[in-house]
Amino acid sequence: MTQRIVITGTDTGVGKTVFAAGLAGLLDGFYWKPVQSGLDGETDSEVVARLAGLPSERVLPEAYRLRSPLSPHRSAEIDGVAIKAADLAFPVLPTPLVIEGSGGLMVPLNRRTRFIDIFAEWRLPVILCARTTLGTINHTLLSVEALRARSIPLAGIAFIGDEMADTQRTIVEFSGAPQLGRLPHLDVLTGKTLRDAMVAGFAFASIAGGD
Ligand SMILES: Nc1ncnc2c1ncn2[C@@H]1O[C@H](COP(=O)(O)OP(=O)(O)OP(=O)(O)O)[C@@H](O)[C@H]1O
Numbered sequence: 080m081t082q083r084i085v086i087t088g089t090d091t092g093v094g095k096t097v098f099a100a101g102l103a104g105l106l107d108g109f110y111w112k113p114v115q116s117g118l119d120g121e122t123d124s125e126v127v128a129r130l131a132g133l134p135s136e137r138v139l140p141e142a143y144r145l146r147s148p149l150s151p152h153r154s155a156e157i158d159g160v161a162i163k164a165a166d167l168a169f170p171v172l173p174t175p176l177v178i179e180g181s182g183g184l185m186v187p188l189n190r191r192t193r194f195i196d197i198f199a200e201w202r203l204p205v206i207l208c209a210r211t212t213l214g215t216i217n218h219t220l221l222s223v224e225a226l227r228a229r230s231i232p233l234a235g236i237a238f239i240g241d242e243m244a245d246t247q248r249t250i251v252e253f254s255g256a257p258q259l260g261r262l263p264h265l266d267v268l269t270g271k272t273l274r275d276a277m278v279a280g281f282a283f284a285s286i287a288g289g290d
Pocket residue numbers: 088090091092093094095096097098123180181182183239240262263264265266268
């Protein structure tokens with residue numbers, strides 16, 4: 080089975096962390112957020128630990144923890160930190176590892192490097208989290224094109240939100256990307272409701288892969 084998977088999204092706030100928590104919980108894996116920008120309130124790692132019920136040793140420490148809730152390149156500049164690609168080598172573990180980017184694919188880490196550049200080096204399969212709401216067709220198709228232009232393996236699209244049958248169909252038909260499933264908006268978001276929704280919404284064999 081695939082041991083490492085990257086969770087990206089069409090934008091910030093699409094639900095990557097919630098989806099990653101559901102996935103890490105179901106795969107009984109590890110979670111890693113390489114760059115956390117914004118330290119007020121719960122961090123993404125803390126959300127995942129809570130929602131996935133992961134013990135602390137399964138949530139790997141972030142390579143960079145930046146104070147301002149901004150694009151990482153700017154947040155780093157404000158903190159006087161230079162993000163170096165060399166610090167973002169993914170750990171090799173015997174169990175599945177779910178890695179979450181920040182924002183969308185073109186988000187900069189510094190003035191030269193974006194997340195997509197790191198993903199192109201990693202060559203790990205990527206799950207693209209996409210909203211189901213209006214505007215997602217454009218964002219999702221552009222993101223798929225950007226991945227394909229760099230030969231980054233796309234495991235598929237995880238839709239997040241309430242069902243929009245034609246929107247989802249249109250994205251799948253134009254992109255040719257696999258639709259992994261859909262995580263609905265959960266009015267009550269707990270470890271239990273998330274796990275149940277992930278089981279109902281996704282076929283995990285297709286996400287986990289067969290190698
Ligand atoms: N399926 C869902 N049901 C209910 N609430 C959700 C769901 N998915 C996401 N949310 C809520 O939407 C908000 C944004 O989600 P999330 O933090 O997962 O986004 P993100 O894509 O990880 O953002 P970032 O780019 O900051 O990492 C959060 O408040 C989260 O609790």
